[in-house]
Amino acid sequence: MTRTLRAAIALAGTAVLSLSVVGTSGVAQSATGAAARQDVKIGLLLPESKTTRYEKFDRPYIEAKIKELAPGARIDYYNAAESATTQQQQVNTALAKGDKVLILDAVDAKSIQSSVEKAKAAGVKVVAYDRLAQGPVDAYVSYDNRKVGELQGKALLDALGDKADSGEIVMHNGSPTDPNAAEFKAGAHSVLDGKVKIGKEYDTPNWDPNNANQQMSGAISALGKDNIVGVYSANDGLAAGISTALKAAGISVPLTGQDAQLDAVQRLLTGAQTITIEKPYKPEADIAATMAVDLAEGKPLGKDLTPTTVTSGSGEKVPSTLLTPVVVNKDNIKETVVKDGLYTVKDICTPAYADACKKAGLE
Known part of the structure; x- marks a missing residue:
């Protein structure tokens, strides 16, 4: 065997060994990633x-x-x-x-x-x-939960307009064991304090709509239906119970919410709720x-x-x-919850809400 041939064989063997090492390392790394x-x-x-x-x-x-x-x-x-x-x-x-x-x-x-x-x-x-x-x-x-409360408070003030100092509002702040509720409350108070009179204020354990309904009924009895000009509700679940109590008493006033629940979006269309907060x-x-x-x-x-x-x-x-949270009202439903894929127009505009949807241009 010539010196040249021996050198070629040795070089080839080295190359094969190198490829083997590289290949084994790659497989090992791949296996490690797969295991993770x-x-x-x-x-x-x-x-x-x-x-x-x-x-x-x-x-x-x-x-x-x-x-x-x-x-x-x-x-x-x-x-x-x-x-x-x-x-x-x-x-x-x-x-x-x-x-x-x-x-x-x-x-x-x-x-x-x-x-x-x-x-x-x-x-x-x-x-x-x-x-x-x-x-x-x-x-x-x-x-940003404090921002949520600020947006809710501002929306309520805007809806009250010149009626803000003509009566009292009721506040439903949510569950005392939920740290978010404390932030919603702080944000809302930072906007509302000094600009409205708060007649009644409640915490609602477990965000229970039934408790919110009972609390609102109690507030109506205590304050008088003609003295209530607006209601702050920290979320849509509470707003559902509150809305039922308001309707039973024949009261129509601004009402806030949060979570952009389907029933809340439908209440926006009928005027039973003023705004909700969408957190996509x-x-x-x-x-x-x-x-x-x-x-x-x-x-x-x-x-x-x-x-x-x-x-x-x-x-x-x-x-x-x-x-960052987003305010939803009856005028921007299509640009918010529909555009973001939470609901289709068909989901929202069931037969019971067909007329309201038409008036809002939601077709």
């Missing part, structure tokens, strides 16, 4: 189902985005049905099942703190969704799902996902995203 995606185990814990958004929008949007980002992900879903105790038990179940990340919308932000601490001790990450739970939360996504669910859900998948795969959360920080009730600084 397969190990995505996420617990989704939502607070209740009386408010239609959770089952109709939040859950399916979050689950779809997780599956898009990590097709092999396991999602364990829990709904606490307004019970803080049930939600604590559900966290325990999620930890026992081996979930790596929890997307948590707390029933009671304070009482869930011990469960968040338990997750932290187990090495499980927690993404606070829509409501900021107390404890060592890893990330948070919601809307998909952007919020997509961000929560992306945060959860990244954390499950061991990735750091970049500034694009957490451009700000907020302080929880227990003092933790939490990397966060706060989205």
